[in-house]
């Protein structure tokens with residue numbers, strides 16, 4: 330039987346590389362999109378994945394790379410002042426195959442329904458870091474907000490996965506998730522980056538996540554262990 334195919338957009342970053350590893354391990358054929366200058370970062374996968382070198386907001390490339398894919402997994406990053414995140418989201422929404430699952434990554438600061446409860450620390454980080462980054466013209470956090478608004482307004486089969494603070498290290502298993510930041514199960518605010526990627530790949534076949542914005546946290550974190558229903 331022919332392996333099912335998925336596309337990873339923004340594949341050369343840390344999250345993207347973990348997603349490639351999990352997708353290959355799960356038996357998917359993998360097509361990737363990343364900037365040309367970043368190809369060396371995924372050189373170790375040559376011969377095992379399809380590579381498309383272009384900016385991730387290039388609509389033609391997204392159409393070609395995602396052809397025949399059952400899912401498109403996209404890393405949304407607020408880099409630069411050229412509307413890169415919203416351009417990338419729009420290209421994927423417009424060009425991915427009609428029935429494809431569309432899974433996007435972002436952070437806890439994004440809110441689907443305004444019901445998230447943020448502590449002062451996260452609010453301060455987003456406000457201060459956002460202002461400094463905009464002043465330096467390297468990051469435009471508002472554009473990630475714009476990107477996710479486009480996704481939330483779409484009637485496609487999307488999921489926006491909201492990552493907590495990330496750390497490197499071995500997998501601790503599939504993260505737990507909740508609809509709202511501020512829920513006790515998420516209080517530890519930590520996830521291994523490899524497990525963020527694992528959740529992105531898992532979401533492809535989890536229909537309960539369609540048109541949801543799960544906020545995730547490590548299943549081995551103190552808050553998850555304390556508040557998970559099975560404990």
Ligand SMILES: NC(=O)c1ccc[n+]([C@@H]2O[C@H](COP(=O)([O-])OP(=O)(O)OC[C@H]3O[C@@H](n4cnc5c(N)ncnc54)[C@H](OP(=O)(O)O)[C@@H]3O)[C@@H](O)[C@H]2O)c1
Pocket residue numbers: 339340341342343344345363364366367370404405406408409413434435436437491492493494495522
């Ligand atoms: N870092 C955190 O603590 C954190 C916390 C919560 C959620 N998240 C979310 O997790 C996801 C991955 O974040 P990450 O921090 O781990 O980063 P990452 O996976 O290393 O990804 C960084 C991405 O940004 C791209 N990039 C870097 N500089 C760029 C530029 N000047 N112009 C265009 N693209 C550029 C990279 O592409 P190249 O490879 O081409 O450079 C890469 O695709 C994001 O959706 C983020 O919102 C991160």
